[in-house]
Amino acid sequence: MTKDKEPIVRSFHFVYIITLMFGTIIQFSDESEFTVNKSNKGLTHVPKGLPPQTKVLDMSQNCISELHLSDISLLSGLKVLRLSHNRLQYLDVSVFKFNQDLEYLDLSHNQLQKMSCHLITSLKHLDLSFNDFDALPICKEFGNLTQLNFLGLSAKTVHQLDLLPIAHLHLSCILLELEHYYIKEHETGSLQILNTETLHLVFHQNNYFSVEANISVNSLGCLQLSNVKLDNTNCHILIKFLSELTRGPNLLNLTLNHVETTWKCLVRVFQFLWPKPIEYLNIYNITLVESIDEEDITYSETSLKALNIEHVINTVFLFSQTIVYTVFSKMNIMKLTISDTPLIHMLCPQATSTFKFLNFSQNVFTDNVFQNCSTLVRLETLILQKNKLKDLFKVGLMTKDMPSLETLDVSWNSLEYDRHDRNCTWVGSIVVLNLSSNILTDSVFRCLPPRVKVLDLHNNRITTIPENVTSLEALQELNVASNSLAHLPGCGTFSSLSVLIIDYNSISNPSAHFFQSCQKIRSINAGNNPFQCTCELREFIQSIGQVSSEVVEGWPDSYKCDYPGSYKGTLLKDFHVSPLSCNTALLIVTIGITGLLLAVAVTVLCIYFDLPWYLRMMCQWTQTRHRARNISLDKLQRTLQFHAFISYSEHDSGWVKNELVPCLEKEGIRICLHERNFVPGKSIVENIINCIEKSYKSIFVLSPNFVQSEWCHYELYFAHHNLFHEGSNNLILILLEPIPQNCIPSKYHKLKALMAQRTYLEWPKEKSKHGLFWANIRAAFNIKLTLNTENNDVKNLKSQEIQYKNPS
Ligand SMILES: *[C@@H]1O[C@H](CO)[C@@H](O)[C@H](O)[C@H]1NC(C)=O
Numbered sequence: 001m002t003k004d005k006e007p008i009v010r011s012f013h014f015v016y017i018i019t020l021m022f023g024t025i026i027q028f029s030d031e032s033e034f035t036v037n038k039s040n041k042g043l044t045h046v047p048k049g050l051p052p053q054t055k056v057l058d059m060s061q062n063c064i065s066e067l068h069l070s071d072i073s074l075l076s077g078l079k080v081l082r083l084s085h086n087r088l089q090y091l092d093v094s095v096f097k098f099n100q101d102l103e104y105l106d107l108s109h110n111q112l113q114k115m116s117c118h119l120i121t122s123l124k125h126l127d128l129s130f131n132d133f134d135a136l137p138i139c140k141e142f143g144n145l146t147q148l149n150f151l152g153l154s155a156k157t158v159h160q161l162d163l164l165p166i167a168h169l170h171l172s173c174i175l176l177e178l179e180h181y182y183i184k185e186h187e188t189g190s191l192q193i194l195n196t197e198t199l200h201l202v203f204h205q206n207n208y209f210s211v212e213a214n215i216s217v218n219s220l221g222c223l224q225l226s227n228v229k230l231d232n233t234n235c236h237i238l239i240k241f242l243s244e245l246t247r248g249p250n251l252l253n254l255t256l257n258h259v260e261t262t263w264k265c266l267v268r269v270f271q272f273l274w275p276k277p278i279e280y281l282n283i284y285n286i287t288l289v290e291s292i293d294e295e296d297i298t299y300s301e302t303s304l305k306a307l308n309i310e311h312v313i314n315t316v317f318l319f320s321q322t323i324v325y326t327v328f329s330k331m332n333i334m335k336l337t338i339s340d341t342p343l344i345h346m347l348c349p350q351a352t353s354t355f356k357f358l359n360f361s362q363n364v365f366t367d368n369v370f371q372n373c374s375t376l377v378r379l380e381t382l383i384l385q386k387n388k389l390k391d392l393f394k395v396g397l398m399t400k401d402m403p404s405l406e407t408l409d410v411s412w413n414s415l416e417y418d419r420h421d422r423n424c425t426w427v428g429s430i431v432v433l434n435l436s437s438n439i440l441t442d443s444v445f446r447c448l449p450p451r452v453k454v455l456d457l458h459n460n461r462i463t464t465i466p467e468n469v470t471s472l473e474a475l476q477e478l479n480v481a482s483n484s485l486a487h488l489p490g491c492g493t494f495s496s497l498s499v500l501i502i503d504y505n506s507i508s509n510p511s512a513h514f515f516q517s518c519q520k521i522r523s524i525n526a527g528n529n530p531f532q533c534t535c536e537l538r539e540f541i542q543s544i545g546q547v548s549s550e551v552v553e554g555w556p557d558s559y560k561c562d563y564p565g566s567y568k569g570t571l572l573k574d575f576h577v578s579p580l581s582c583n584t585a586l587l588i589v590t591i592g593i594t595g596l597l598l599a600v601a602v603t604v605l606c607i608y609f610d611l612p613w614y615l616r617m618m619c620q621w622t623q624t625r626h627r628a629r630n631i632s633l634d635k636l637q638r639t640l641q642f643h644a645f646i647s648y649s650e651h652d653s654g655w656v657k658n659e660l661v662p663c664l665e666k667e668g669i670r671i672c673l674h675e676r677n678f679v680p681g682k683s684i685v686e687n688i689i690n691c692i693e694k695s696y697k698s699i700f701v702l703s704p705n706f707v708q709s710e711w712c713h714y715e716l717y718f719a720h721h722n723l724f725h726e727g728s729n730n731l732i733l734i735l736l737e738p739i740p741q742n743c744i745p746s747k748y749h750k751l752k753a754l755m756a757q758r759t760y761l762e763w764p765k766e767k768s769k770h771g772l773f774w775a776n777i778r779a780a781f782n783i784k785l786t787l788n789t790e791n792n793d794v795k796n797l798k799s800q801e802i803q804y805k806n807p808s
Pocket of ligand 1 (some may be wrong): 352385409412434435436437454455456
């Protein structure tokens with residue numbers, strides 16, 4: 001029984017919320033900033049030092065037993081005070097005399113026995129329910145509360161004139177808690193008149209219903225009774241109690257909450273209420289007791305539109321189920337909800353039924369429900385959520401004779417479709433089909449109503465949407481979230497698709513063609529998929545960028561990279577790769593263009609700046625420097641008198657004397673020229689050999705003229721011979737003018753060989769290149785020169801002296 005307390009609390013919350021909505025929230029909407037929450041803090045008294053601008057003060061769920069003027073007198077702006085679930089026993093209402101704006105005062109669930117009467121007239125919500133008042137705490141001052149919307153009261157007895165002071169007030173809701181109500185013999189039959197739209201009466205949980213007070217309410221629109229315990233002997237007391245209350249023409253809504261009853265009494269209550277003006281009857285939390293026997297029931301004409309029965313516990317075990325089903329299936333109303341009950345079946349109505357809306361969610365119905373049932377011709381909505389349905393084929397078959405059925409919800413069952421041999425039969429009128437939270441696979445697409453517009457398949461086991469599904473041309477909304485789909489579907493088969501929900505699947509590489517294929521798409525949610533952030537995804541991200549941002553639900557926050565590891569968690573929005581690394585054609589073109597530019601640059605350098613010449617010169621320069629380093633000093637110092645001997649053709653003497661010699665001598669290079677240094681009296685050959693031997697290097701100025709000169713060739717021969725003999729590279733070839741290969745007479749094979757090696761220095765025609773040319777020549781003599789000159793200077797001088805002294 002304790003477990004059942006919760007629903008009452010819930011229904012109270014409902015009332016509170018209603019009153020809050022209409023009574024306070026709208027008027028107080030700007031006060032959230034001055035809210036002080038001290039609830040559930042173990043307080044035994046009101047804390048000191050509350051901010052004086054406090055407008056909403058919550059001190060519920062504490063142990064406060066007294067409330068003094070000084071506690072709240074400074075809070076002059078206080079509008080809402082919650083003190084429920086405390087230990088107040090007495091309240092002097094004058095403590096609120098400085099809180100003239102107080103509109104909402106909740107003192108419920110205390111131990112109040114007495115209360116003074118000086119109420120503030122600004123009150124709109126006053127809750128005194130669940131206290132220990134003996135009689136209703138209503139004094140005549142209550143009549144001044146003209147603003148009052150909600151009044152919560154509690155009492156152990158109800159006296160005849162108790163409610164008189166408030167009879168003229170127009171209230172939205174009265175909560176009358178009569179948990180400890182007991183009958184005083186002479187009071188029965190007292191008539192109380194009230195003016196309220198909603199009356200909520202709470203009786204004792206464990207006591208059989210016994211309230212015989214006669215309460216009549218003007219303009220009552222909504223009546224709620226909580227804790228109604230009935231058996232076959234007190235059933236008539238409830239019916240009598242209700243007959244006064246249900247008299248008014250305005251009563252549209254009756255709610256019974258937490259009812260314990262026999263089946264017999266329940267049927268009697270139905271029968272009693274059927275001709276009443278009530279349109280909506282709700283019964284929450286029923287426990288059926290004693291026995292279930294067949295009851296005679298004929299339903300009269302009724303205003304009742306909807307019967308709503310939720311959460312039924314049946315303590316009767318042996319009974320015929322058909323008895324129960326018959327009572328409901330015969331009902332002549334439009335809407336019936338029976339949910340959260342142990343019902344395993346429902347009978348097909350025997351005659352054409354008035355039902356338009358049937359909600360049997362959270363029962364234990366099987367596939368056999370409504371098979372071959374042709375009386376539900378007006379049924380538009382059928383909800384069989386959370387039952388034990390297994391076969392989608394049979395669900396389709398069930399709808400066959402329901403020509404008006406538009407909405408079918410069979411979510412949260414164990415539906416499968418594996419009858420591949422038989423085609424599914426559905427009624428063509430179905431527009432909304434909810435198949436979510438079942439165990440359906442890809443095959444479900446072969447068993448769907450042809451004209452369905454809204455299809456919910458989320459939380460199933462679908463891996464692909466087959467291409468060749470019977471075309472669902474009317475389909476507008478498809479929800480396939482929380483499946484195992486690896487791809488975005490195209491809209492080939494769903495030509496009208498405008499909403500696609502496909503989040504929480506296994507899509508790693510959504511196709512960028514989606515938006516082209518699905519022209520009518522208004523909304524897509526593809527978030528929370530394991531996106532693989534690679535080049536392919538770039539196109540998809542780009543295509544998202546092209547559609548308007550309202551179309552893509554959850555963008556950008558639910559779209560994150562899952563792979564590769566380095567991008568994990570990155571928003572797709574922030575994922576960028578260079579276009580180059582993704583586009584092979586672009587990559588090839590770029591490489592091609594770069595190569596071409598390079599080739600052009602090289603060609604230009606070669607043609608206009610003679611790059612090969614520079615390269616050759618540089619190369620020789622480095623080689624010479626390298627060689628120079630390896631020559632031992634001793635050898636150099638031995639017999640050398642000159643740094644260089646120059647051999648040239650007479651025709652080139654102009655260049656040699658004007659350019660080469662001055663340039664070399666400027667650097668301190670001693671030169672042996674045959675006109676200058678030839679020893680007279682010696683044969684020419686002797687002189688040449690002598691000159692070559694005394695020189696560190698031999699320079700040959702090559703030109704076509706040189707080739708023609710026989711002498712020159714001799715000189716070259718000797719020098720080359722000397723070169724090999726000495727084992728060092730002392731030959732410097734300068735190509736003054738190009739020599740065509742065929743100009744060299746074949747007997748000069750040595751010259752040919754040297755030319756072929758291309759180890760000569762070319763004399764550049766361009767002035768700009770002369771610097772490098774000379775640098776190269778100088779490099780051939782190099783550093784060691786300075787060392788030698790000192791030693792050789794003396795030597796040379798001596799030998800020159802000797803030469804001049806001994807002109808043999
Ligand atoms: C289908 O049913 C589930 C709950 O069972 C609900 O959350 C969902 O909104 C329903 N879908 C549609 C399209 O009504």
